[in-house]
Amino acid sequence: SQAGFDVTGLDLSADMLKIAEKRATSAKQKIAFIEGNMLNLSKAGKYDFVTCYSDSICYMQDEVEVGDVFKDVYNA
Template sequence: MATYETFAAVYDAVMDDSLYDLWTDFSLRHLPKTKDKKKLLELACGTGIQSVRFSQAGFDVTGLDLSADMLKIAEKRASSAKQKIDFIEGNMLNLSQAGKYDFVTCYSDSICYMQDEVEVGDVFKEVYNALNEDGVFIFDVHSTYQTDEVFPGYSYHENAEDFAMLWDTYEDAAPHSIVHELTFFVQEEDGSFSRHDEV
């Protein structure tokens, strides 16, 4: 099992569900009100929970993610919720084929996965080009307090019957940068556990 496939399998179990309510409420407060159904692109949509929330709120939603395994789960979730959502496997560093949108969102600190300031700038350029005139981009990022004070030495462990996750965080060389080391132990069909590492 590939690491991202492994991560996709346990992602929902380790995510705080209440965050999706907060992101939805925040978005609805800050996106322009309109009677028309507006096109919304969710970057780094993961397993599609937020995409479904936006679709249920009346947006014409497209979700984009790097991981095909995450998108498989997202497609099943949208189908179960009876929501018509297009999902695209792609990179937020290249939105040239993604189309044009009224709104773009990127939650769960996903912009923080960019390697450096240049890539962050590239994401903003791509989003700008993907937005219609007067379009809105809403995103969240970690504060420098989070990267400098909270994350260095941070450790989180989760045990469930069919998986365990170890998440350790270290200060990196560049200012305000951190390294997350994730280790998963996932139960296989024969009852044994396999180890998967992600940095």
């Protein structure tokens, strides 16, 4: 968001989203946050660019779920 992009953060954990919101506010950054699962990105909307921060993809149960995430990201 510092570079002028519209930014949305998605996390399964409401607690992690609260931390992220506090950090964004402290940094004076306008970021939308959505509580959701990367296995179902249909609520998140359409985006020009999607990234997966840190090791989130490692929490998928198997290769099928990893493939599902990549399909959802492609469609986002």
